[in-house]
Amino acid sequence: MGLMGKLLDVLFGGGRNAIVETAGIFRENAEKGADREAAMRAQALAQYAAEFGQPRVGLFDRVIDGLNRLPRPILAFGTIGLFVMAMSDPVWFAGRMQGIVLVPEPMWWLMGAIISFYFGARHQAKAQDFQTSVLQTAGMAGEVRARVEALDALQVPLPLEAATLAEPGRNAALEEWRAKQ
Numbered sequence: 001m002g003l004m005g006k007l008l009d010v011l012f013g014g015g016r017n018a019i020v021e022t023a024g025i026f027r028e029n030a031e032k033g034a035d036r037e038a039a040m041r042a043q044a045l046a047q048y049a050a051e052f053g054q055p056r057v058g059l060f061d062r063v064i065d066g067l068n069r070l071p072r073p074i075l076a077f078g079t080i081g082l083f084v085m086a087m088s089d090p091v092w093f094a095g096r097m098q099g100i101v102l103v104p105e106p107m108w109w110l111m112g113a114i115i116s117f118y119f120g121a122r123h124q125a126k127a128q129d130f131q132t133s134v135l136q137t138a139g140m141a142g143e144v145r146a147r148v149e150a151l152d153a154l155q156v157p158l159p160l161e162a163a164t165l166a167e168p169g170r171n172a173a174l175e176e177w178r179a180k181q
Contacts, residue, residue, distance in 0.1 A: 052132060071118065 086093040 068122065 082093070085096075
């Protein structure tokens with residue numbers, strides 16, 4: 001090898017690309033970054049699947065779910081009950097409303113915040129359950145398609161007489177009535 005070859009070997013290394021290696025110090029390799037990002041997403045999905053794959057529904061979970069379903073009906077029926085009491089016993093209702101007037105404004109703000117957070121958290125939990133069920137349903141699409149194809153293969157074609165009776169737009173009773181007229 002000549003002098004120029006030895007000089008280029010010193011600058012760029014033996015068979016390596018020193019320019020790429022040097023640029024890699026200052027700028028991330030996009031391909032390796034995408035590989036790391038894909039691996040991180042796969043690990044996150046695997047963790048999610050392990051955490052939420054098998055829901056644990058024991059006695060405690062069922063009791064808490066039952067208690068979580070009570071506030072909305074209680075609020076709705078309580079409001080309807082107040083309307084009924086306002087119509088049936090206006091004096092009793094007016095007395096109760098005078099008691100509500102004495103509740104300070106910060107307590108109303110606190111009650112509004114509690115109710116907002118309760119219903120907001122419940123809405124988020126239900127939305128996540130819905131997304132999980134959508135993903136599970138989408139995962140079963142291939143299996144369902146195979147079953148439908150198997151059922152289609154079992155379908156027996158109609159005999160010629162039945163096919164003529166089932167012609168769209170043809171009404172045998174109407175044609176017989178018209179013939180008699």
